[in-house]
Amino acid sequence: MNLLNELRNLFEPVLQSIAPDAAKVPEYAAMVKAVADAKNGDYQANFAMPLAKVLGQKPQELAKAIVDRVLPNEMLESAVVAGPGFINLKLKASWLAEQVQAIAGDERLGVAPVTTPRTFVIDLSGPNVAKPLHVGHLRSTIIGDSLVRILRFLGHTVIGDNHLGDWGTQFGILIHGYKHLRDDAAYHKDSVRELARLYVLIRQMAKASDEEDEGTGEIMEACRRETAKLHAGDAENTALWNEFMPSCLEMLRPIYERLGVKIDVAHGESFYNPMLAGVVEDLLNKGVAVESNGAIVVPNAKGVVPKETEMAKEEPPALIRKRDGAFTYTTTDLATIRYRMETWKPDAMLYVVDARQALHFKTLYANARRWGYDVELEHVQFGSILGKDKRPLKTRDGGTIELDVLLDEATNRAKQKYEVNSAERRERGQDVPELTATEMANLANIVGIGAVKYADLSNHRTTDYIFDYDKMLATEGNTATYMQYAYARCRSILRKAEYLRSAAKLHLGELAERNLALQLLKFEETLVDAGDEYLPHLIAGYLWDLAKALSTFYEACPVLTAETPELKASRLLLVDLTGRTIQHALSLLGIQTVERM
């Protein structure tokens, strides 16, 4: 049920007959929007003002004329002209009730699949194997995962692709460590653990021995030599790479499970490695790339390769083969685009990557187009996670925060918080269920990780945000916990009632009931916007409005003790549908719910 579309369709014939330029009718129809201020009604139409200007009429008079042509209507209770020419629309409660009744019986909660499904490849997470995931991977992973869920639910075909960093220096580190420092017994017993130990050990040794910059000393140099040998096809190192890879992937698995993130494919850099020479050759043959200083580059947007002395001023070219013959990440990215186009023929490729790489993707996309790929290529960029000092989030001693450690902290705090709250509730004489250790761990996990995800996804993607455990786990305000609590309350009511969904007849008498119903009907238009703009935070905003509408309803409208059985059934229907909508909206953000908390 898309209220916006219904209203736009209502006005379209009138606009068609009035607008001098028929091509602009969709543009005018799109000017029907939700009201900025609820006291003006439910929706507002803003097209009378621009239209009046084109027609040389007075906007208020034109608006009145348009209103006269759509009224009376079964949907509308009123349509009134206000201010400079706004048309304020208020929907009939009886009509709203019918629509809510209809979506309550629908598994998709009234959200119709898109009429023209597209195929998306979403590039997300992108960790380096052999290293633990850290905060830097959090946003890409959960924003990407949320977009996969949203677009898929809307009816698109979505391939989530984890572009692993599995061909870089980290393998040189592992190979060097394995050759010189391994504990054979430990390796045979648990290769995953031993490789992890070696990786950390080498990094620590390098850090301790290097003077200033990490990575300039002998140890890292030795690791780089091993990497170079691997890339050159050295038999021993290639064999080790093949041996290590399963263990490296195994190291990543638990964190994705913990986050509840499933990614369809994981083609890393190594996967594309055999294709790189062919890519460069093709680019040279097609005249897209040229030789410069012994390297192969794609000229910049101006079509030139600046001299080295001007490099600082000019936009640089894209390097696709270094002087020493090695390929770059640009080469890999171009190979990836070609592979994805040939394999899935997508309509769009979304790269959920840090905003700092904006320039790289801008030039990459331009070069892909020059190469001949006409497809929507979008850098779905996001801002940084900051500490309370407004600097990028780090550990106390300035190190990188591992994701596991961060999630441990969140779940521990969720558990503590729950224990404090249950103690308070018992003191008030409320009935609080005793949880087993397993139930407790499960609850802490759902609440803690939900809090981390929601704190991230409820912010606009592109802006930096400050990471704050206290705020994200707060029980008041726009947090996952508040939504989960709202859901648990709905479930609690339904447990205590005899309720048959198909038998309930909805009646919207109270204002709180009407507002809740209207909010429930806005689910689809919210998802459409979130999917169009790749903005999960719109769903979080929707959830917040919905949960607030529920709380107001909850206070104002007794359900179990309603005056008549009919009213009780009607309200149970609202509670049921609201609970399901909260649960579903949360699931699109990758967040779970619990029946009791």
Place this chain on the structure above:
RNA sequence: GCACCCGUAGCUCAAUUGGAUAGAGCAUCUGCCUCCGGCGCAGAAGGUUAUAGGUUCAACUCCUAUCGGGUGCACCA
């Protein structure tokens, strides 16, 4: 040096992509537990949207300049 992003209530963030009197949550202040789960609800106060111009019926939003903060600039990914 060049380019990109950001600047909104004391704090943390929104603003349906150009719409009406810029909204929420914390924190502050006032009320509400004999009542379906108080991890809740109702309300008050808080603003020259960094600054100065411009575009138009209408600007937080678009353009120009200035100030302040961040990020990025081929042989690392």
